Amino acid sequence: MDNTWQQKIENLMDRRADVAAAGGEARVEKQHAAGKLTARERMEALFDDGTFVEINDMIESRATDFGMEKKKKPGDGVVTGYGKIHGRTAFASSQDFTIGGGSLGEAHAKKICHAMDMALAMKAPFVSINDSGGARIEEGIDSLTGYADIFYRNTICSGVIPQISVILGPCAGGACYSPAICDYIFMTEKNSQMYITGPAVVKSVTGEVITAADLGGAAVHAGTSGVAQFVYPDDLSCLNGVRQLLGYFPQSNEGESLTVPGVPVDNCVSLPDIVPADSKRSYDVRDVINAFVDANSFFEVQPDFARNLVVGYARIDGRTVGIVANQSAYMAGSLEINASDKGARFIRFCDCFNIPILTLVDVPAFLPGSQQEHGGIIRHGAKMLFAYAEATVPKVSVIMRKAYGGAYIAMNSKGLGADVVYAWPVAEIAVMGASGAVAIIGRREIDAAGDPAVKRQALIDGYNEKFMNPYVAAAHGYVDEVILPEETRRKIVSAFDMLKEKKKALPKKKHGNIPL
Amino acid sequence: MELTREQIVAMAVAAVADAEGLNVDTLRVRSFREVGQSALAKYIAERGMQYKKYQLGD
Structure with a gap:
């Protein structure tokens, strides 16, 4: 090898080392001291070992205002690339807080957009890891346009490829709208924050004094606002959660979920012990779910928000199903504003990505009261109805106990397009109690x-x-079969097997106008 | 007993030959480089953390 080659190679190795150093040792130490991984460490944790390929690692900011030409760093504060997750291609971006606080400028946004464009073209999921101080003020409107370019792509990709947002640091201001448009948001207990307006501005404008955690921390968004769906203790467990969730999804809206062999479970003989015949007594519907899905396969979504409705993914004979179930143990499983939003969003994601839906019904009503009415339960409840009616994936219901009134209709009733409806002998299907x-x-x-x-x-x-029985509904054709609880798993499996090739077309339209 | 660099390379070559079903006497090492522990692996090791990457079926 001649000298020129050697020099060029050494030059490249030096540049690579500069990229790998990120913001420098001191800033990496500070990141670690805060219990946070660096951007590249997060990519390593997200992707299958040895599969991550970084792209655009030497892209740089072109800005020169406010001395930017002296502050610029290769990579411009974000790491982007692709790799494998469970052997399947995925794309990701990971903001680098050690470089300029992970602030977003023109080049930073361009990198993310490029990775998103490739994800869309390859029909592969996109994961965005957020850890950023926000827009890079020095780049002015170019930063804002960068955000807009990302939001536009989030919207175009919505329903085509799964999009997951992982908040592992601050995410403030307009930056929150990318996660908001994504399908799922993950946060960590200590370091994640999301708010449109931070505590300092809140105090100066309104006088309210509030901490960042109380304003927009993980507990707030997982339990109160409903913005986030998953919370984990730290970066590593959080990224493991992302891997777990992606295991239930297909690569895109054109594919099917993986079949993952597991341990089939059929404890349906115990269902009468789990679910009291007296409809005034409560139980935990997750015990019902775990009686017939594959062992340890139920992955609950948004467990701390609208706890009266349980939603999540599970496997039955290795195949992914989405489960929607009234939670008797909380508010008697009634539907209300938050549960309607939660359920509708989940159902629509399942429909986007060809995931069959199983609905377990034990619902007394939509929650009455002025708070619900003034809060808009009419339009929120309508979301559930719209979501179920529009969904063309296989839809199977099991009416366990109560199914009263409008709430019965909303929980995937025959009239809303359920393909198969089963009911237990203790089911009560009526206008009201x-x-x-x-x-x-x-x-x-x-x-x-x-x-x-x-x-x-x-x-x-x-x-x-x-x-107060299932037989009137059965006589009128609204229930396909009254089944014994011990038959539940067998009946569900056979229904979904029969519905495997279901194809249903909707009338041609640009898109429906779901109440919002 | 601390191994020399040459001994480590020789062991690696023997392992590759064995895995590939090749005759080790016909192999010639053109170049090699040491792959250090990844940043993430170092982070986990330094803190004595218990970590297992989630795999399907876990």
């Missing part, structure tokens, strides 16, 4: 009776006898 119904339709009889209490009870008993 006996007490409420009798109070309305039996009012005159009760008022005229010699002993109203006795009359009322007799009417309730009669109503229960006639309507």
Whole structure:
């Protein structure tokens, strides 16, 4: 090898070392001291060992205002590239807080957009790891346009490739809108923050004093705002969670999820012990789910928000299903604003990515009250109905206990397009519960009776006898079969197997206008 | 007993030959470089962390 070659190679090795050094040893130490990994360490944790390929590592800012030409660093504060996750291609970006606080400028945004464009072209998932102080002020409107370019791509990619946002540091201001458009948001307990306006500006404008964690930390977004779906203790466990979630999804809307052999479970004989026949007694619906999905395969989504509705992914005979289930143990499993939003978003993701939906029904009502009405339960509840009706993936329901009124309709009823509806013998499918119904339709009889209490009870008993069962619905074709609890898994498996080749076309339109 | 660099390379060559079913006497090492521990591996080792990357089926 001649000298020129040697010099050029050494020059390249020096440049690579400069890139790898990121913001320098001191800043890397500071990142670690805060319990955070560096951008490249995060990529290594995300992708299968030895598969990550970095791209555009030497892209640089072209800005010169405010002395930027002296501050620029190769890579411009973000690491982008591709690799394998479970042997399948995925693309990612990982903001580098050690370089300029991970601030976003023109080149930084261009890198992310390039990786997103490739993900879309290759029909592969995109993961964006956020750890950034926000827009790079020195680059002015070029920074803002960079964000807009990213948001545009998030929107175009939505429903085509899975998009996951991982918040491993600050994510403030307009930057929050990229995660907001993505399908799922992961956060960590200590270091993640998301807010449109930070505590300092909140205080100066409104006088409210609040910490960053209380304003937009992980607990807030996982439990109160519903913005985030997953919270983990630290970067490593969080990125493992991303890997776990992606294992349930296909690469794109054109594919099917992987079949992952597991340990089939059929403890359905125990279901009558889990679910009391008395519909006033509660239970944890996750125990029902775990009685028939493959062992340890249920991955709950958004467990701390709208706990009255449980949603998540599981496998049955190795195949991914999305599960929507009323949670009897919380608010008696009633539907309300937050649960409707949670359910609708989950159903629509399943539909985007060809994931069949199993619905477990035990719902007394939409929660009444002025708070719900003034909060817009009409338009929020409509989201669930719209989502189920529009979904063309296989949809199977099991009505376990209560299924009353509008909430019964909303929980994937036959009329909304459910392909197969099963009901247990203790199911009660009716306009409303006996007490409420009798109070309305039996009012005159009760008022005229010699002993109203006795009359009322007799009417309730009669109503229960006639309507509080699955057989009226079965007789009218709204329930396909009344099944024994011990038959549940077998029936679900056979229904989804039958529906494997389901193809349903919707009327041609640009897109529907889901109530928002 | 600390191995010399040459001994380590010789062991590596023998391992590759064995894995590939080749005759080690016909192999010639043109170049080699030491691949250090990755930054993530160092981070985990320095802190004595228990970490296993999630694999499907876990």
